[in-house]
Amino acid sequence: MNSVFPDGWDCEARLVDGHWVERRPRRPDVERQLRTETRLLPWLAPHLPLAVPVPHIVSDDPLTVRHVLVPGEPLEQLDAAQGRALGLFLRALHGADADEAVRRGVPPPREVLRDRTALADDFRARVLPLLPPDRRETDSGLLRAVHALPTEALVHGDLGPEHLLAQDGALTGVIDFGDAHIGDHAIDLAWALNGTSPAFADACATAYGARPALRERSRIWHRLGPWHEVTHGLDTGDQDSVRSGLAGVLDRLPGIRGL
Known part of the structure; x- marks a missing residue:
């Protein structure tokens, strides 16, 4: 089952199969932010005491990133x-x-x-x-x-x-x-x-x-x-x-x- 999250300022986000969060940038300038997250967070997550998204790119055109739903x-x-x-x-x-x-x-x-x-x-x-x-x-x-x-x-x-x-x-x-x-x-x-x-x-x-x-x-x-x-x-x-x-x-x- 898929559902759309409330509108964010920078990205469109939806829940896919009840397990994945999928995001797309609303503006071209947000693409850099999303790509940076895919490089930064996999490195950073193991050093933090709370869960954070660990996104990866699933499509370049249009840019789409996906990560496991963070609980809570x-x-x-x-x-x-x-x-x-x-x-x-x-x-x-x-x-x-x-x-x-x-x-x-x-x-x-x-x-x-x-x-x-x-x-x-x-x-x-x-x-x-x-x-x-x-x-x-x-x-x-x-x-x-x-x-x-x-x-x-x-x-x-x-x-x-x-x-x-x-x-x-x-x-x-x-x-x-x-x-x-x-x-x-x-x-x-x-x-x-x-x-x-x-x-x-x-x-x-x-x-x-x-x-x-x-x-x-x-x-x-x-x-x-x-x-x-x-x-x-x-x-x-x-x-x-x-x-x-x-x-x-x-x-x-x-x-x-x-x-």
Whole structure:
């Protein structure tokens, strides 16, 4: 039996024979991400304490990749045990050989820094003018802070509850590595430390060994999250996403020293 997963931003995905997840890129620029996953994840998976997809190419035209279904459902109820499991997972992921990850196709620091600059410029041009005037200077400072963030570890790059899977209350897997790159450890801790329950966040931070500077950077990334939703809504004509994203930008009040 085959079924289609809810629409993703980058890929069309369906379940094949109840066992395989099959994905195709929605845009040409996503093809590189999918091909990188087929080189990166088979190497990375044995070093991680939770299951991840291990995709392989089944067709080049159109590009189609397939992997065994990772067990579990998207994370909903959060507890300290899950936070600890995520912290240990991220320690292992961020400890992976960054040079080897680059050889397998993930964007290197130079490319990441270039893309960050372009992203901040896009946010400044399209999102900042939509904010109330009294918020623009503070949020302009947030965009300036992005340029000083490090690029030193292999990161997932888009870690939130929709990409964490659980079974019987236990964390079982992490999916969707399309945004993996050599970046700032703190990007993967943004939601975990700032958008979850205190018990989950504290357990995750303790297991990971998150120092104050890292936690502070995680707040920068957390505040940037809704900006992506705004530009996605502008790109697709989805005004609900634009409104929701702007509400998120305003809701995540300044909490960063120096901004």
